Amino acid sequence: MAGQLPKSPLAPAAFPALPRIAGMRISCIQAGYKYKDRNDLLLVVFDREVSAAGVMTRSATASDEVEWCRKCLERENPTARAMVVSAGNSNAFTGKRGKAALDLLTGSIANALTIPRETIFPSATGVIGEPLPAEKAVNVLNDAIASLGSATLKEAALAITTTDTFPKGAGSQTEIVGTPVSISGIAKGSGMIAPDMATMLAYIYTDANIAPAALQTLVKDAADQSFNRITVDSDTSTSDTFLLFATGHAPHEEITDPADARLTAFRTALNEVAIDLAKQIVCDGEGAQKFISVRVNGASTDLSAHKIALSIANSPLVKTAIAGGDANWGRVVMAVGKAGEPADRDRMTIRFGETLVAAEGAAVDDYDETPVAAHLAGQKIDLAVDVGVGDGQAEVWTCDLTHGYISINADYRS
């Protein structure tokens, strides 16, 4: 972690106990990219080729790591033998030197482990524009491999942080046709967080036995339910990566159809883990003091509701009002209006917490700001809008916009 920043007031009390996933070994080590006195290189090795799936940023200036993973995932029935994360340097927009660095790192891992390069999933996160000093990783690679199996997922979650103020993990135990199945995930992210393009870095592991094509459908659905519903600052990273690996160690028959009814419990558990990680990213939003849930109903479609919800969640004026504890619902009206989506001004309703503050195009007649002010004084803010034109609905999560965000981003080169 950046180390200079105080822990977010929205951080969970503790890192959760995560189920162990059979078929994978973890190593965390200090390559010395940027940070002193902490691990900054995560290596995960699978004991055989395991099902891999993922969604990556749609940024037109994506990093070579993102493009590499995308190519790995474009193979028929993509599988993984290893994944590696470098923290402190995103290796994005680094031209030929960045490509050479990535080649050096993945080539060294492939040689050392005698595995195909296209089964290695690399990520990097941190400053944009400086080539990754991959030789630092190569120098410690033998030590990393020797210590495989020594690190926990909590240590892995710590090793991948940058401006994060706490490590992020979530897990679940579920079943597939009566066979116990485990899911464990980690994530990092704090700023440059915007939806609709996957997420920051998030990795979920399971011992379920699911074919790659089915896994890809599951990961896409999970992203839409979780990471694509959060925003911190409307800025989208060049490195966003969300990967899901299924080791297949759970002794149930392989599932190949993503719509298979036997996946119902697993799908729910997976989505819950992804949502938990996504909400933790919002809770660690740069400068965040409050977690804000924005619910939109009555839109023309679910997609329209999502766009309106994001327009509210990305509005600097809404986010600063909530930071100031100001029940300034007029700014919510503004944010609905600018979304470019159908809305009936004269049938709109707005709630803060349980309190109806506006209806039929105006403040409610007996509007009492007291309960709203009490709600806004808390850390968890619920904002609900009905735009009065249809049945579309959506919910997104964000945080407030505070002096902390300015301090972090005007001073820290991330």
Next chain:
Amino acid sequence: MAGQLPKSPLAPAAFPALPRIAGMRISCIQAGYKYKDRNDLLLVVFDREVSAAGVMTRSATASDEVEWCRKCLERENPTARAMVVSAGNSNAFTGKRGKAALDLLTGSIANALTIPRETIFPSATGVIGEPLPAEKAVNVLNDAIASLGSATLKEAALAITTTDTFPKGAGSQTEIVGTPVSISGIAKGSGMIAPDMATMLAYIYTDANIAPAALQTLVKDAADQSFNRITVDSDTSTSDTFLLFATGHAPHEEITDPADARLTAFRTALNEVAIDLAKQIVCDGEGAQKFISVRVNGASTDLSAHKIALSIANSPLVKTAIAGGDANWGRVVMAVGKAGEPADRDRMTIRFGETLVAAEGAAVDDYDETPVAAHLAGQKIDLAVDVGVGDGQAEVWTCDLTHGYISINADYRS
């Protein structure tokens, strides 16, 4: 003006000397909507029906004032006899009571001046969601009418301010077929400023003799050249209004075709006045310490260049980096990438001021941050990006994002 805020460091040295426009009289008075010890009601009366044109916010939650003006402009050959601006209350999202307030105000003016209501252009600006106390305006209406002709455009520019820290005006003297023609404009705006939907409040007056339909084309073009190229915080007001009135007192033949070659000088002068006003709004952006020009070349189309330029200009991470004097061009790469427009990462170039910092997908080889840091220490920042795919180009203007923005918007109900 709000009165609590220090004057922007980017404010012009003085309000400019504006040409008088024959055919209009101005009155400024204190209705007492919200502010103490300052005028908050502007009344402009034209001596006959003059050509009127304008563009309004596309917000789905626009105020009744905006809808009223839009209806006025939808008439065939729209004309104006009067315009009125209330400052401190936008009357937006105020339901039936807001409509009644607007009816009372315009009805009272129509009766007092014996003019058709559809020739009165009303605006209101300030807090959203509280019905305009129009009776306060009605109480002082006779005094306002009695003092018509007593106020200057500078006083008018002051009377319409809210969180503005300085009054905004711009003027020009030009000619149409050799006849001298004057243009004078005023504007207000500081926060809730975003492009593509007209602007905040801006009014330009001219004595040129131009038919309404031609004037409408001119005002649309001027908006595209000016107010649609600025952003402070990506938030779009419910009250944005840009109106252009031509009194026709200049003794030249009426011009009815907007493409008439005799309008060349006038069109240029009008656009310059609009651009001047738009840049002044950016210079008064809430918390602004630096004026930022974002130029994009090499895009697939001009529209694509405009979208990429706005993606950069609206990025909180770019704006905070510039606030901190940090030459963090990696964030510019990120903002290009998230724009959703064609860009060739490996052919992109980025300049801060005169200095090329990145080319061919990476930092330049001999990159020296010294001249860039010197440029960023100044108040006027030039950022130029070539995205390497075509001939499209655009330029937009914005300001940095500072602690001042948070302080103003977390504490002040605007």
